[in-house]
Amino acid sequence: MEKRQFATGDVVRMKKKHPCGSDRWQVLRTGADFRLQCEGCGRQMMMPRSAVEKNIREIVKNA
């Protein structure tokens, strides 16, 4: 699988939808753990980079 380049401010589309119905998350912090903010409801969560790479569909927008 190709290595993806993530940057703070990117919006990523995930395979799994958030309960609020949105599948888009903004990247607030990168690293071993990512901090993501749901674009639908504004909720934040931490996710290991490996999980982000496994669940991502596409990078919608680059900062």
Ligand SMILES: [Zn+2]
């Ligand atoms: Zn949400």
